[in-house]
Amino acid sequence: MVSQISRPLPSDRSAPGDPQRLQRLRHTCAHVLAMAVQRLFPETRVTIGPSTETGFYYDFDRAIAFTPDDLTRIEADMRQIICANLPIVRETVDRDELRAEIAQLHEPYKLEILDGIPLGEPVTRYYIGCPDPALPQGAEPPSLFNFPVPEDPTPAAYWWDLCAGPHLNTTGEIHPEAFALESVAGAYWRGDETQPQLQRIYGTAWETPEQLQAYLAQKEEAKRRDHRKLGQELDLFSIQEEAGGGLVFWHPKGARMRLLIEDYWRSAHLSGGYDLLYTPHIANLDLWKTSGHFDFYRDNMFDSMTIEAQQYQLRPMNCPFHVLTYQNKLHSYRELPLRWAELGTVYRYERSGVLHGLMRVRGFTQDDAHVFCLPEQVTDEVLAVLNLTEQILSDFGFTEYEVNLSTRPAKSVGADAVWDLATDALIQALDSKGWDYVTDEGGGAFYGPKIDIKIRDAIGRLWQCSTIQVDFNLPERFDLHYVAADGSRQRPIMIHRAIFGSLERFFGILVENYAGDFPLWLAPVQLRLLPVSDGQRNYANTVAQTLKQQGYRVEVDASGDRLGKQIRTAELEKIPVVAVVGKREVEQQTLSVRTRQDGDRGALNLTELQGLMTQAIADRGRV
Ligand SMILES: [Zn+2]
Numbered sequence: 001m002v003s004q005i006s007r008p009l010p011s012d013r014s015a016p017g018d019p020q021r022l023q024r025l026r027h028t029c030a031h032v033l034a035m036a037v038q039r040l041f042p043e044t045r046v047t048i049g050p051s052t053e054t055g056f057y058y059d060f061d062r063a064i065a066f067t068p069d070d071l072t073r074i075e076a077d078m079r080q081i082i083c084a085n086l087p088i089v090r091e092t093v094d095r096d097e098l099r100a101e102i103a104q105l106h107e108p109y110k111l112e113i114l115d116g117i118p119l120g121e122p123v124t125r126y127y128i129g130c131p132d133p134a135l136p137q138g139a140e141p142p143s144l145f146n147f148p149v150p151e152d153p154t155p156a157a158y159w160w161d162l163c164a165g166p167h168l169n170t171t172g173e174i175h176p177e178a179f180a181l182e183s184v185a186g187a188y189w190r191g192d193e194t195q196p197q198l199q200r201i202y203g204t205a206w207e208t209p210e211q212l213q214a215y216l217a218q219k220e221e222a223k224r225r226d227h228r229k230l231g232q233e234l235d236l237f238s239i240q241e242e243a244g245g246g247l248v249f250w251h252p253k254g255a256r257m258r259l260l261i262e263d264y265w266r267s268a269h270l271s272g273g274y275d276l277l278y279t280p281h282i283a284n285l286d287l288w289k290t291s292g293h294f295d296f297y298r299d300n301m302f303d304s305m306t307i308e309a310q311q312y313q314l315r316p317m318n319c320p321f322h323v324l325t326y327q328n329k330l331h332s333y334r335e336l337p338l339r340w341a342e343l344g345t346v347y348r349y350e351r352s353g354v355l356h357g358l359m360r361v362r363g364f365t366q367d368d369a370h371v372f373c374l375p376e377q378v379t380d381e382v383l384a385v386l387n388l389t390e391q392i393l394s395d396f397g398f399t400e401y402e403v404n405l406s407t408r409p410a411k412s413v414g415a416d417a418v419w420d421l422a423t424d425a426l427i428q429a430l431d432s433k434g435w436d437y438v439t440d441e442g443g444g445a446f447y448g449p450k451i452d453i454k455i456r457d458a459i460g461r462l463w464q465c466s467t468i469q470v471d472f473n474l475p476e477r478f479d480l481h482y483v484a485a486d487g488s489r490q491r492p493i494m495i496h497r498a499i500f501g502s503l504e505r506f507f508g509i510l511v512e513n514y515a516g517d518f519p520l521w522l523a524p525v526q527l528r529l530l531p532v533s534d535g536q537r538n539y540a541n542t543v544a545q546t547l548k549q550q551g552y553r554v555e556v557d558a559s560g561d562r563l564g565k566q567i568r569t570a571e572l573e574k575i576p577v578v579a580v581v582g583k584r585e586v587e588q589q590t591l592s593v594r595t596r597q598d599g600d601r602g603a604l605n606l607t608e609l610q611g612l613m614t615q616a617i618a619d620r621g622r623v
């Protein structure tokens with residue numbers, strides 16, 4: 001039966017720090033996990049276990065749910081397997097012999113995986129531990145780490161899984177203190193909800209214990225900043241299951257912030273040479289047939305509705321509406337470029353399982369814009385978009401970007417000359433901007449090249465936000481043109497672009513980036529006055545009224561709580577500036593000011609407080 005057991009090839013070896021090695025290490029951990037699970041819980045059936053961005057998972061079929069205690073036991077057994085430094089051995093096997101063997105083991109998923117391997121392709125399995133006594137049984141090649149080899153690594157000294165690889169060469173190449181099991185979640189076989197439900201055990205794995213510790217600390221920090229948790233604590237927004245998943249309710253404080261973001265965005269666009277549009281949320285389905293969305297994007301669209309025997313569609317995108325606006329009259333080359341921006345709300349179908357806070361929703365508002373321009377204007381227009389993007393993102397505190405350029409894929413529409421022109425224009429614009437970028441050759445959409453911009457947040461995470469997409473398809477489908485200098489009709493170039501991406505998602509990123517401690521210009525409440533007793537309430541109200549009239553967002557604590565409690569409440573609500581008003585303050589016409597970042601600022605008169613706040617607002621900073 002053991003037909004072709006081979007030692008791993010020397011070329012499988014690679015140096016630590018190599019991303020492919022890390023991927024192999026993580027996938028190898030998935031095998032080790034499955035081995036440990038079947039050693040401890042032999043009734044469990046195995047399926048598949050890929051690597052992930054931070055570790056690995058494995059899906060198991062077991063009637064009884066894995067408990068946190070089970071995970072601890074499994075992790076300990078994985079450590080045993082790792083410290084035993086078992087070899088990982090690849091075997092090419094005969095399909096029919098293996099089928100018979102699997103049938104005896106009652107591993108239905110393995111059987112299905114085997115039958116899914118195309119005929120003619122080699123079938124391989126990987127052993128952890130070697131079943132062939134003629135071959136060395138561990139400790140060679142030596143473990144990378146000096147951990148004691150357990151005296152008795154039984155009950156099962158070897159285990160195998162059907163897999164195409166690749167893996168590490170021995171379990172000892174995994175550092176026993178650089179992995180951890182994280183959680184158990186439900187999953188379906190093949191991701192299909194009609195298939196059996198499985199238990200997915202997630203783990204994380206790294207090359208060194210230091211990397212694992214850094215990852216765990218980062219995860220803890222991300223949890224502290226989770227926008228869903230802070231959104232509730234700071235009363236910014238909610239998602240009401242009663243109304244449906246993925247639909248966002250902006251509460252007064254969140255709505256106040258959204259208004260500030262929108263006002264900022266509109267004024268930046270008006271001064272950036274854009275005009276603003278408002279267009280409908282639904283339209284005749286024929287429009288989506290002309291645009292091609294009905295054919296290519298239907299899975300992400302809600303079903304259409306019938307109105308007076310016509311089919312209408314909730315919009316998943318704003319583009320066709322801007323195209324119709326363009327088409328409404330004949331444009332001369334002299335009018336171009338036209339830059340039209342809209343905070344356009346769209347609705348897209350997403351499976352309930354993938355919805356996530358504000359990050360993945362079913363209804364959201366894009367900060368969308370379309371530029372219609374002449375071919376020779378593309379470079380300048382794209383450069384202007386890059387400048388506006390940098391201005392807007394940095395005003396919100398994001399100054400580090402990762403930029404990608406995606407070029408023509410194998411299947412595409414549009415003439416070679418137009419693709420070359422547009423791609424060159426994007427490259428020229430990026431070069432003039434002086435931004436480093438990575439080129440994803442062939443990674444563009446079928447209708448044009450694009451630039452994607454990811455922003456780095458306060459804890460180093462990257463978020464995809466801005467996109468600049470050249471489009472040769474929609475102008476063709478809608479037969480757009482302009483009158484050229486010689487009187488002929490020509491196709492304009494269309495550029496789609498968004499800077500935030502979506503207001504909802506960007507808001508979620510803002511909450512996490514600042515951990516709810518917003519810069520003063522964005523804070524829904526900038527200042528709270530805390531009267532020590534009712535005797536100071538009139539003075540506090542008068543000060544609040546004066547500041548409100550000047551446009552500051554001010555509240556007076558009306559709880560009647562003791563001062564200590566009022567201060568604590570303001571802290572929990574992350575109010576940037578608080579001002580205590582006691583007897584002395586009333587007598588001296590001052591306020592005892594305390595800010596979140598800098599603490600006690602002493603007794604300030606109204607003018608001094610205004611100065612402090614005006615400066616912080618102008619700097620878009622935190623106080
Ligand atoms: Zn594998």
Ligand SMILES: [Zn+2]
Binds near residue numbers: 317319368369497
């Ligand atoms: Zn668009």
